[in-house]
Amino acid sequence: MAFFAEYSSQELLQAQLQLWHQSLGFFKSVALSIALDLRIADAIHSLGGAATVPQILAEAGINPCKLRDLRRVMRVLTVSGIFSVQQPSTATASSDCKHGAEIYKLTAASRLLVRDTISTMGQQPPFLSVQLMLETCRGCPASRGIHAWFHQDQQQPGLTPFALANNGQTIWERAEHDDAACPFNDAMASDTAFLMPIVLKECGEVFHGLTSLVDVAGGFGGAAATIAAAFPDLKCTVLDLPQVVAKAPSGTNVQYVAGDMFENIPPANAVFLKWIMHDWGDDECVKILKNCKQAIPPRDAGGKIIIIDMVVGSGPSDIKLVETQVLYDLLIMNFNGVERDEQDWKKIFFEAGFKDYKIIPILGVRSIIELYP
Template identity: 40%
Template structure:
């Protein structure tokens, strides 16, 4: 005898209509991402910046050299991006109907402006273009198939499963050279954003230090910022040979080509900034163990500085959602994950550290000091 079909609670009329609207939003959010990608490919943030940060739709059309027939469609794209918070509408100090057709930059779109040379400005366009690339989206589309596979040994990411390559690995370049460059540029811009804020907000983080090794420090942008603010700190950048080969030889920062899984240059402090969330717990313990071996004891001023996402709802639903979406990004494209404070504590203890403290939480990130 066939089992009886389970019953279902029928929503009220109001609940049903709201559920349908919510379903539209969740099913179509990718169009906001693609609209953002389109805006960057067209150069809209930079064009608005070149107008002084605010412009009209006709002037924006002219600046982008778009066919006049596309103006109504661009207006519709901008309406979505304004509603989603990428741009703002109207002038700064007026709400007249005439100014309602103006579009201006806000803090989000300002970090999407290219070609600007300014302290602490790190354009995030490469991060967006990588995150919305066909390679990332194809990996996400394969998520259900990935879940069904029973794989022995270390579980590859959906990205590895679909593309046969590992992100942040030399195999990425073999898969697609342009993607590899986008990922490298996006990672550098993402990591360097906010270092000035960290130095201003965490006053004692570098106080008393004589030397620091920035692991996966790229071209040394963060290390140079630290040296500029704290001239007494001798900074070394550790990164892969392909990165170090392109680093500037300015005499301000010492560059060492190597692999943080095998050896970390000895210094009073070692810094891991947005590094560990790309790696599995097992790999993180290996990395942290190398860092521990590179520093002196807590009594001698030794510490590992970790700047990374600390998942938790305490900072409000928007930042919490951003943290969880970044965790999904790691799930789909790497073997890493975002971690709660308890997750971080377990990693530190397993790697042999004796203690830690959270110096400060800044947005989605936490600044840790970890001691031998």
Template identity: 40%
Template sequence: MAPYSGERGHELLQAQAHVWNHLYHYVNSMSLKCAVELGIPDIIHNHGRPMTLSELVAALKINSSKTPYMSRLMRLLVHLGFFDVEKINGNNGVEEGYVITPPSSLLRKEATVSLSAFVLEELDSSLLTNWNFLSSWFQGNETTAFEKANGLSFLEVAAEIPEINCLFNDSMASDAQFIISIVVKEYGQVFDGLRSLVDVGGGTGAVARAIADAFPHVKCTVFDQPHVIAHVPKSTKIDVVGGNMFESIPPADALLLKSVLHGWSDNDCVKILKRCKEVIPTKEDGGKVILLETVVNGDTDDYKSMETKLCFDVMMMLASTGKEREEHVWQKIFIDAGFSDYKILPVLGLRSIIEVYP
């Protein structure tokens, strides 16, 4: 070990800060969860103007003795970019008032497009516990760390425990409403020429309803497991079919799979896509599979995007046999499933629209 020096001391302190920064990342997540649970984004938005700390505490109807603690929570959330502060003239002279930012606007429970349910599901205590089994999973023989912790796969647990099933469905519907609103408004050309579409693994139907509303001429069907489609709201605009995508899929001009394949192994993805190919027309007749998935690209992804994609990859490793994939991995899957061509549109932030042609 090199003798101690001022330079080495500086390096050690930087290394400690790096360790601490990542060690306490969970504080950011859990503070965000707290804000969503308390409804702070909605309260500040509905206030209609910058909201002082005392006004926020009063609106939350919490004991005034908690005011200093709320100030500290909000200070962190402001630092993280979830809220901002503006100077205002108040009863006590110039004060600071909280305002929402684009990230916190997505966390309003009352918003048309909201990720609040997604936050609450991902940070639910019953799911976070599974991370404590990651190291022992590496040393064991279970398929996933989730299975190590629970004795069953995530899908099996969701099928047996209604609370987990509803939490997961609400989370997926929250994300679906968010992403499909952008696809429909800005990239609706992917639905051009279609007369029918099946949303494979469509959950509670948020995506299919959005497409049916935007393109009334497209007959939309939600296809998922029976215990999932039991929670699909009744609608005259969409059809609902229960089943197993490994066995058969309803036919249509196009099939849509949003964040489905990243939950399965490469071999399982090939099996699913082979089923897809069986029920769509030829490429010349407009047949295709539309994927909304992540494509990992170390050459073009910025640091933050890459970090998020890699975190998602490890999260998928924890709970499933799936992963986040580079383009060359996707390409091999498509070829092995018998498809002739594909096109990637990297237009959805962390995710892409991938059109796969038979």
């Protein structure tokens, strides 16, 4: 980070936000293309101009198992102004709110997507020019995979939009067999090198008082090594799959343990999960967290989980930040991952048996979450 010494942490995080926002802009087109393909505007129009996600699914003939994913697409389309959304009133709000009770309405923009919209001169409907401009987007693998995903009649375990567009191959398999085309591990190491000095500078107190920490799915140990260097008395261990640990560097200040986070996690004061949970669905996350809970002592003995991940909608009210978060959610949807808001996180935390949590939104699009047993 010496190269960036002239910049503050917030300047660096804002610069990262700018680059991510620009890079993910493609998914605005993907979301709009999906709206046209599934005839979402037509469905809302047919339902009187306002509808919930379950109503849209039924009207458009989309399998109800796609409710959560369509809600994620609608989140992008509302943040970008294509549709508007009305939240349930406080009196009627309940757990159903997280399952499609928001009411989506047509705007002037989405009204142009309705297929029966024609001028008094009998001209072609306005959506055709938009459809033409989206053709390049529709042809790319990410877009093809998501389109195919919504047209599936049922949820097939383990199948992802990415796999649908890549002959059944998962992102992890592609990264393992062709790291030149998909440099996943290098990208994660790069992100760690950028983010961890900022974490330690801005929120290093989350590691104070710990005597041991296990970095789950920590790869070659970049994050753990940075923490260990800042806290020499803190014993840091990296847990990852055997094939990863076999390639880990020697002579570092961290210990490597081969294993599987879905099976067992080594005991420690704290468990560290950087950029891991968003890769997995709720059931998998609950399983990981239950294993984490077994690995740490009670809260009064210093036990906790430290998570670095997105909390959609947390932090300053910055439209670019929120838009980047929901666009990243469409990216991660390709791999069956999820970017969660606070209510989504709270659900899996409590289901895994944890009692309390604290969100610290100081890492740009991401937050630090302290989770307590």
